[in-house]
Amino acid sequence: MNISRVALLPRPPHVSLPLVALAAALASATVLGDDTPSTSQRVHAFYYPWYGNPEHDGGYSHWNHAVAVRRGPPRQFPGGDDIGANFYPLMGCSSSTNAADLERHMRWLRRAGVGVISVSWWGDGSFTDRALPAVFRAAEKHGIGISFHIEPHLAGKRRDAAATRQGIVSLIERFGASPALFRYPGRDGRPLFYVYDSYLTEAAEWAAILAPDGARTIRGTAHDAVVIGLWVKEHEEDFMLRGHFDGFYTYFATEGFTYGSTPANWTRLARWAREHAKIFIPCVAPGYIDTRIRPWNGRNTRARRDGAYHDEMFRAAIDVKPQIIGVTSFNEWHEGTQIEPAAPKRVADFTYEDYRPRSPFYYLDRTRHWAAAFDPEAVQPARDPLASVHLRGGLANSRARFVNEKRGHVAFIGGSITEMDGYRPMVCDILRSRFPDTEFTFTDAGIASTCSTTGAFRLEEHVLAHGPVDLLFVEFAVNDDQDAAHAPRECVRGLEGIVRRTRLHNPRADIVVTYFVNPRMLETLRAGRVPPSIASHQQVVERYGIPTVDLAGEVAHLINAGELTWKEFGGTHPAPAGNAICAGLVDGLLTRAWTASPGEPAPHALPEPIDRRSYFRGRFVDPSEATRGPGWSLHTPEWKSLPGHCRARFAKETLLCATEAGASLTLEFEGTAVGAYVLAGPDAGTVEASIDGGAWKAVDLYHRFSRGLHYPRTVVFDGDLPPGRHTLSLRVAVRSNTASRGHAVRILEFVAN
Numbered sequence: 076m077n078i079s080r081v082a083l084l085p086r087p088p089h090v091s092l093p094l095v096a097l098a099a100a101l102a103s104a105t106v107l108g109d110d111t112p113s114t115s116q117r118v119h120a121f122y123y124p125w126y127g128n129p130e131h132d133g134g135y136s137h138w139n140h141a142v143a144v145r146r147g148p149p150r151q152f153p154g155g156d157d158i159g160a161n162f163y164p165l166m167g168c169s170s171s172t173n174a175a176d177l178e179r180h181m182r183w184l185r186r187a188g189v190g191v192i193s194v195s196w197w198g199d200g201s202f203t204d205r206a207l208p209a210v211f212r213a214a215e216k217h218g219i220g221i222s223f224h225i226e227p228h229l230a231g232k233r234r235d236a237a238a239t240r241q242g243i244v245s246l247i248e249r250f251g252a253s254p255a256l257f258r259y260p261g262r263d264g265r266p267l268f269y270v271y272d273s274y275l276t277e278a279a280e281w282a283a284i285l286a287p288d289g290a291r292t293i294r295g296t297a298h299d300a301v302v303i304g305l306w307v308k309e310h311e312e313d314f315m316l317r318g319h320f321d322g323f324y325t326y327f328a329t330e331g332f333t334y335g336s337t338p339a340n341w342t343r344l345a346r347w348a349r350e351h352a353k354i355f356i357p358c359v360a361p362g363y364i365d366t367r368i369r370p371w372n373g374r375n376t377r378a379r380r381d382g383a384y385h386d387e388m389f390r391a392a393i394d395v396k397p398q399i400i401g402v403t404s405f406n407e408w409h410e411g412t413q414i415e416p417a418a419p420k421r422v423a424d425f426t427y428e429d430y431r432p433r434s435p436f437y438y439l440d441r442t443r444h445w446a447a448a449f450d451p452e453a454v455q456p457a458r459d460p461l462a463s464v465h466l467r468g469g470l471a472n473s474r475a476r477f478v479n480e481k482r483g484h485v486a487f488i489g490g491s492i493t494e495m496d497g498y499r500p501m502v503c504d505i506l507r508s509r510f511p512d513t514e515f516t517f518t519d520a521g522i523a524s525t526c527s528t529t530g531a532f533r534l535e536e537h538v539l540a541h542g543p544v545d546l547l548f549v550e551f552a553v554n555d556d557q558d559a560a561h562a563p564r565e566c567v568r569g570l571e572g573i574v575r576r577t578r579l580h581n582p583r584a585d586i587v588v589t590y591f592v593n594p595r596m597l598e599t600l601r602a603g604r605v606p607p608s609i610a611s612h613q614q615v616v617e618r619y620g621i622p623t624v625d626l627a628g629e630v631a632h633l634i635n636a637g638e639l640t641w642k643e644f645g646g647t648h649p650a651p652a653g654n655a656i657c658a659g660l661v662d663g664l665l666t667r668a669w670t671a672s673p674g675e676p677a678p679h680a681l682p683e684p685i686d687r688r689s690y691f692r693g694r695f696v697d698p699s700e701a702t703r704g705p706g707w708s709l710h711t712p713e714w715k716s717l718p719g720h721c722r723a724r725f726a727k728e729t730l731l732c733a734t735e736a737g738a739s740l741t742l743e744f745e746g747t748a749v750g751a752y753v754l755a756g757p758d759a760g761t762v763e764a765s766i767d768g769g770a771w772k773a774v775d776l777y778h779r780f781s782r783g784l785h786y787p788r789t790v791v792f793d794g795d796l797p798p799g800r801h802t803l804s805l806r807v808a809v810r811s812n813t814a815s816r817g818h819a820v821r822i823l824e825f826v827a828n
Contacts, residue, residue, distance in 0.1 A: 112443070112457045114190035115450035116220055116257065119356070120414070120442075121269075121326070121404040122180075122192035124171035124206035128154070131170035136202050138168045140409055143369045152367070156422050160408035161364045163427040165416035165435050165643055165652055171206040174213065180415070181217035182637050184405065187414060187439040188446030188454040191220035191257045192405065193269050198229030198238075199245060211253050220257030221250075222267040227275055236280035240291060243268055244298045259301045261354070261398065262321060266300045269324055269401075273304035274314065281318035289319070303356060306335035312347060322354025328363040328403045328412040329375045330388070338391035345395035358401035359388035359445075361438050364411035364428070381433060382441050389445035400449060402442060414438035418643075418652035432505040434659025435652055436460070436638070461663040463629035468620025468679065470668040472583040473546040475676035477510045486518035486538045488530050488573065489550030490558070492591050493521030495648060501658035502548065505665065516541065522787065523722065524780065526559035527551035527569025527612075529752060529789040531690035532826040534573055543581035548661075549573055552590040552627065553647060555608035558780070559788070564686065566611030568794070572690030572828075574619050575681070579691065582678035587664065588616050589657065592627035593647040600631035618685055624664055626657045688747055688794055688828070695752070696744055696825035698731035706738025706807070707731060714785075718816060719756040721785045730754065731822040738820075739806035748794040748828035749803050756785035758817030761808040764792035767801050776820065777812035789826060 127136030140159025142150040152159040154168055169176040184192065194210060197203045214221050223246055229238050247266055250256050258264040273281070283289040285302055293299050304311075304320040315323055323344075327336035334340055341357050348355035362379035365372055377384055392400045404412045411428070416435040420427045430437050440460040447454040477483045485506060487499045503517050520537040522529070530551055538544060551570065555561045561569070570588070577584050596606040605613070609627060616623050630653075633639035644653040684691070699709060711729050714721040731740075742749070749766065753759075759777040772792065780786045792803065803825075807818050 111218075112185040112188065113453060113455045114185055114188050114219070115446050115453040116190035117399050117450045117453070118189050118402065118442075118446045119191040119193050119222065119399055120184065120187070120189045120402040121195070121224055121358075121407065122210075123195045123404065123406050124203050124210050125195065125197075126169055126171045126406075127202065128168045128170045131173045135168065136171075137409070140368050142367070143371075145371055156420070157425070158408070159368045161367050161411045161428050162408060162413065162417040163420040163429070164408065164413075165418045165639075171202075172209050174209060177209055177213035178216075179637065180406070181213045181219055183415065183439055184219055185217060186436070186443065186457070186638065187405075188443035188457075189219070189402065189405070190453070191222055193222045193224045193401070195224045195226060196242065196246070197226045198231070198242065200230055207250070211250060211255050214255035215253060219255065221253075221255045222257045222269065224269045224271060227272045234276070236276050236284050237291065239270060239276075240284040240293060243293060243300050243302075247298050247300070262301045263299070267303065268300050269303045269305075269326075270320075271305060271326065273318070273320070274307055274311070278314045278317035281320065285319035287319075301354070303354065306344065307333045309334040309340075311335075312351075315353065316351065320353070322348065322356060324356035324401055325358045326401065326403055327358070328360030328410065329377050332375055338388060341391060341395045345397060354399065355395070355397050356399045356401050357392040357395060357397055358403045359385065359392050360403040360412045361385040361414055361441075362411060365409060367425075368409050379430070382437060385438065385441055386445070389442075389449075393445070393449045414442050418650070419655050420651060429655060431501060431655055431658060432508065432662040434460070434663070435655055437659060458632075461660065461667060463625040463632070464660050464664045464667065465616075465623045465625065466664065466668055467616065467622050470546070470585045470587070470622060470665070472676045472679075473585040474669050476545045476583075477506075477513045481513050482515075483510070483513055483545045484516045484518065484542050485546045485548075486520060486541070486544045487548045487550070488520040488534065488538055489548075489589075490521065490525050490554040491523030492553060492648060493548075493550045494519070494523050495521070497649060497651075497654040498589070498657040498661070499548070501654055502661050505658065505662050509665070518544075521550075522724070524554065524558050524787050526554045526561060526789070527573060528559065528561070528565060528690065528791065529787070531569050531572030531576065532693040532695060532750075532752065532789060532824075532828075534576055535694050539577070539580050544577060544584045545581075547577055547584060547586045548589060549586065550589045550591060552606070552608045552612060553593050553596070555611075556596055556606055557593050557647075561608065561611075563607055563611040566608050567614055567686055568689040570612050570615045571618075571685055572693050574615055574621060575684060575689065575691035576693065578619070578679055578681055582681070583676065584679070585622075586619075587622050587624060587661070588612060589624045589661075590627040591647075591649070591657070592630050594641070596627055597631055597634070597641065600627060601635055614685055618682055620679070622664055622668070624657065624660045626660060629656065629660060690748065690828045692746060692828045693748075694827060696742065696827050698822050698825060701731065701740045701742040701825070703731075704739045706735045707733045707740055712821065717756065717785075718758060719781070719783050719785050721754070721756075722787075725754060725785065725787070725823070728823060733807050733820045734758075734760075734818060736760070736807050736809045736818050739804065742803040742805070742825055743800065744803060744825070744827045745800045746827040747796045747798055748791055748826075749796070749801065750789055750791035750794075750826045751822045752787070752789045752824040752826055754785040754821045754823060755781045755788055756819065756821070757782055757815065758819040759815055760811045760818035760820055762820055763806050763808045765804040766793050766796060768804075773808055775812050777815045782814065785821070787823070791826075794828070
C-alpha cells in the first residue's frame with residue numbers, strides 16, 4: 076500500500092495495537108512499485124535539513140560550522156572543500172532546499188530500507204523550518220514518511236513545554252494533510268514527535284501538555300501526537316511516567332556516552348517499556364567522530380571498524396524486539412554519524428575520513444540488510460550491492476599464499492586508470508589490511524594510453540620479470556575502446572594474451588579483470604547494451620573462469636537509478652569517489668571469494684585458446700636487433716626541441732628513430748605476429764611493412780591524440796603469420812597523415828608473438 080493512503084486513513088478508536096499488529100500496519104505502507112526498493116516504517120533515520128550553499132541559499136549553512144573553541148579566538152570553517160565535519164559528502168555541499176539534492180536523499184533512503192525520517196526542527200522561521208516544504212514534496216514523491224525531531228532551542232529561544240506544544244500545533248496545522256506526514260498506527264494514527272534533551276524541562280511541565288487532564292493538554296484534540304522523550308540517565312522511569320510521554324528513544328551514537336545509548340542496557344529498558352505501555356526506540360549508529368568541530372571530544376569517538384560498530388548496534392537493537400529502531404543518522408555530518416555516502420577528499424592540511432575499504436554506498440546497503448532482518452515482511456530483497464561482481468573461478472590460490480607463506484606478488488596492468496593514484500593503491504591498502512603479516516610485492520604496470528595489445532606484449536618485461544604473480548589485476552576496457560578503438564578480435568587477442576601468458580608462467584595465478592568506463596561506453600550501457608570492448612573481454616573471462624569487477628555496469632546502474640552523477644564519479648579518470656566505488660567492489664569480491672568457502676588451492680585449468688593467434692607468446696624485441704639502413708639511429712631524442720609533449724616515463728629512453736622518407740630496416744623474428752611499440756607525436760609518419768618479401772602494407776602511426784603528445788601505441792604489422800622464422804622489412808613512407816608535421820618514426824620496442 077502506498078504511504079499516502081496510510082497517512083490519510085481515518086483515525087481509529089483510541090487503542091494501542093499489539094506489536095505483531097503494529098508491525099503489520101507499519102509494513103503495509105512502503106511499497107511504491109515493483110522496481111522501487113521497499114522500506115520499513117519501523118526504521119526511522121534522523122535527518123538534518125539545515126544545510127545550505129551559495130548556489131541555492133545565498134551562502135553556506137552548517138557546512139561552515141563553527142569550531143567549539145575552549146581556548147583562543149573563535150574559528151569557523153569556510154564551507155566548500157573545507158567543512159565542519161570529519162567526513163566529506165559524495166554530493167559535496169548540498170542544499171536542504173534544493174529539489175535535486177533532496178531527490179537524491181530520498182532515493183538513498185529507499186535504498187537503505189528507511190521508511191521514515193525524523194526531521195530536525197528548530198522552530199518557526201529557522202532554516203530547518205524554511206526547508207520543510209521542499210523536504211515534504213520530495214518525501215511525498217518517494218513514499219518516505221516524516222516525523223519531527225524537536226530541538227532544545229526553538230526560534231532562537233530555549234525550548235519549554237509550552238513552546239513545544241506551540242510547535243506541535245504549528246507543524247500539524249501546516250503539514251497534517253500531507254501524505255508524507257508519518258502517523259503511528261499503534262496510537263490512533265497520530266503524528267510522531269521526538270523531543271531531544273527532554274530532560275531539560277521538568278516532568279510537571281510536560282504533564283501540562285501531555286497528561287489527559289493537563290492544563291494545556293494536546294490529548295484528545297486535533298493536535299494530539301505521539302511524543303517520544305529522550306532516555307539519558309539510568310533512572311528516567313519517574314520522569315517518563317510523570318511527564319506522560321508515549322515512549323522514549325536513546326539517540327546518541329556513542330556507546331557508553333549515556334545509560335540509554337549503551338546497548339547492554341536495552342533489554343532492561345525494553346522490558347520496562349512493555350510493562351508500562353511505552354514505545355521503546357533504541358537508536359543505532361555507524362560510528363561517531365566530531366573532532367573537527369569539537370577538538371577536545373576525542374574520548375567520545377567510536378570508530379566504524381569497517382561497519383562492525385553499525386552491525387553490533389543493530390543486532391543489539393533487534394534482539395530486544397522494539398516497535399521501532401532509530402538510525403542516528405542519515406546526514407548529521409558534524410558528528411560523523413551519517414549513513415549518507417561519503418567520498419575520499421583532501422584539503423590543504425586535512426584528509427577527510429571515508430568508508431574505505433567499503434564502498435561510499437556501504438552504510439546504505441548495510442542499513443538495508445539490518446532493516447530486512449528487523450522487518451522482513453516490509454523490506455523485501457533489493458538489488459545485490461555486489462551485482463556487478465562476478466566470482467567465476469575463485470581466488471583461493473592467492474589467499475593460500477598470503478596466509479600460509481606470508482608473501483605475495485600482486486601486480487596491476489592497465490592504462491592511465493591503473494597508473495594514476497586511484498583504485499590501485501586503494502586495493503593495495505585493502506590487501507595490507509586483510510593480511511597485516513604478509514610481505515607484499517606490488518608491481519605497478521600501468522602505462523597511460525596503452526591498450527590490451529600493448530599490455531600483452533609488455534607483460535613479460537613489466538610484470539612477469541618481477542617473479543611469478545599470485546594475483547593480477549587487469550584494466551584495459553576503456554583504452555581498448557577509446558584509445559585503440561579495437562575491433563572485437565583485437566580485444567580478445569590482447570586480453571587472452573595477458574591471461575593465458577600469466578597462467579602459463581604460473582598456473583596458480585589468480586586474475587581479476589576490472590571494467591572501467593568512458594562517456595561513450597556509459598551511454599551504451601545506459602541504453603541496455605554492452606560496449607564492444609567489454610563484450611569481447613567477457614568472452615575471455617568466461618572461457619578462463621576469471622573474476623570480474625564490472626565498475627562500468629555499476630556506474631551505469633547508479634546513474635540510471637538517480638543515485639550518482641557522472642561528475643561525482645569523476646569521469647573517465649575517476650575522482651577519488653569513483654575509485655572508492657571500484658575499490659569497494661573489489662573488497663566485496665575478495666570477501667565473497669575468501670569468507671564462506673575459499674576453496675582449496677590448485678592450478679587453474681588452461682582451456683583451448685579462443686584465438687590461437689592471441690598474443691600469449693607476446694614479447695618485446697630489442698630494436699638493436701634490427702639491421703638498419705641509412706637514416707635510422709638509436710638515441711634519446713631531444714624532446715624539448717620537438718613539437719608535442721613527451722611523458723616523463725619515456726623522456727630518457729633510447730629509441731630507434733628515423734625522420735626521413737625512404738629510411739629502411741629489416742628484422743629477423745620468430746612467431747605469428749610482428750609490430751612496433753612506438754611514440755607517435757605531432758610529426759609521426761607512416762611506415763610500410765613487408766613480411767618475407769610479400770606485399771607492402773602501409774601503417775599510419777599518427778593517432779588522433781598525437782597532435783600535442785608523443786603518444787605510446789602498438790601497431791601490429793601482421794598478426795596472422797604462420798609459425799616460424801620471418802623477416803620484417805620496414806621503410807618510412809613518402810606520404811604521411813595530413814594532420815602530421817613530418818615523417819618521424821620512434822620505436823621503443825619491436826613486438827612479436
